[in-house]
Amino acid sequence: YLLTLVPSSFDIVGDIAILEKLEPELIPYKKEIAEAIMKVHTNVKTVLLKTGKVEGIFRIPNYELIGGIENYKTIHKEYGIKLKVDLSKAYYSPRLATEHNRVALQVKDGEIVIDMFAGVGPFSIMIAQRVKAKIYAIDINPNAVELIKENIRINKLKGEIIPLCGDVRNFSNILMNIANRVIMNLPGEAISYLDCAMKFLKKEGGIVHLYAFSKEEDFEKFNNDLSLKLSSLTEYYKILNFKEVRPVAPREWQIVIDFFAKPIQ
Ligand SMILES: C[S@@+](CC[C@H](N)C(=O)[O-])C[C@H]1O[C@@H](n2cnc3c(N)ncnc32)[C@H](O)[C@@H]1O
Structure with a gap:
């Protein structure tokens, strides 16, 4: 029963x-x-x-x-990494594991990656566990950044992770034109941080993984708005992938868009 x-x-x-x-x-x-x-x-x-x-x-x-x-504290395993989480102090959802893995599989040795909204660090840790990349893991929540530091300690990493605490907007004026790849996992607001992502990217351009929420009937409008925004921020861009990540409500999704962008100098 x-x-x-x-x-x-x-x-x-x-x-x-x-x-x-x-x-x-x-x-x-x-x-x-x-x-x-x-x-x-x-x-x-x-x-x-x-x-x-x-x-x-x-x-x-x-x-x-x-x-x-x-x-609220525990250690969660996803795709061979260990993640220390504290559900009462920092964001973590196991539903993004497939995405952490999908993005990490694309990163190559020698890349510089900026994880703009890193949380407890799953994207960063999964990348660093597999390749010799240098990853800046940024979060505004000090508790999340402390957990990133612990997660760096408890995993065997090939790459280097630099945890940074603060508003990502401020870092975009310091870490300029250095990144091959930028991860934007703040689905409610990521679009409004696209200008920061463009500052992080190398002059010759790089890949952005942008997460967002959209109703199914608004997918086309979402794409149009994004294209408009990217036209104003880039010399050149190309959408590589658009896909649903997980449902958040009936006919409403968290989506991911991967694109290449060469920022305006
Ligand atoms: C959806 S969670 C990130 C989850 C993480 N990427 C993962 O896969 O588990 C978004 C994170 O962005 C952080 N955040 C929100 N605004 C920010 C800002 N302006 N600068 C830096 N981090 C920010 C929040 O503290 C939160 O940890």
């Missing part, structure tokens, strides 16, 4: 299970649901329910403890 109540979609991060939401009729049974999850997934020690939207500049959700012990 309990098992039939377990929502089919929840995330597991290390030894913590996270429920995105619970149908109103299931709320009275939240404790039983948490128990059932821990029974099926014996390594899970904590069950959290997301409450409210991901808000604020640090993008940290609110959680309600619905079962197990109260704990």
Whole structure:
């Protein structure tokens, strides 16, 4: 009986299970649901329910403890890397693992990469684990940057990661024209930071991985707006890839656009 109540979609991060939401009729049974999850997934020690939207500049959700012990720190594994996370202090979602891997597979030895909204560092760590690249991992949340530093320590890395704490906009005036590749993983606002990405890129151009949210019916409008923006910021650009990353609501997606851009000098 309990098992039939377990929502089919929840995330597991290390030894913590996270429920995105619970149908109103299931709320009275939240404790039983948490128990059932821990029974099926014996390594899970904590069950959290997301409450409210991901808000604020640090993008940290609110959680309600619905079962197990109260704990937000854990070590999560994705594609051969270890990530120390603290769900109460810095953004992390296991749903981006495929993207971390997809982007990391494209990076070559010797590249300079700027991870503009690094969080606890999954893109940076996955790249540095595989290739001899130099990666600047930037985040405005000091707790996220502390976790990046720990993640550098606990993984065996070929590449070099330079963790930087602060508003990425400020760094774009310091680290100018150095990057072969820029990762923009702040899907709510990335478009408004495109000018920074162009400052980071080498004069001869480079690759940008841009994450965004869009309703399905707005995909075309999104592409048109992006093209307009890129026309004003670049000498040349070419869209290489447009794809859905994960659904965020009915007919609404997190999307990724990979493009080559040669910034205006
Ligand atoms: C979606 S999360 C990044 C997740 C991470 N890339 C991952 O894959 O797990 C966005 C991050 O951007 C950071 N952020 C927001 N505004 C920023 C800014 N102006 N400069 C630097 N970092 C910023 C937030 O603190 C947050 O950690």
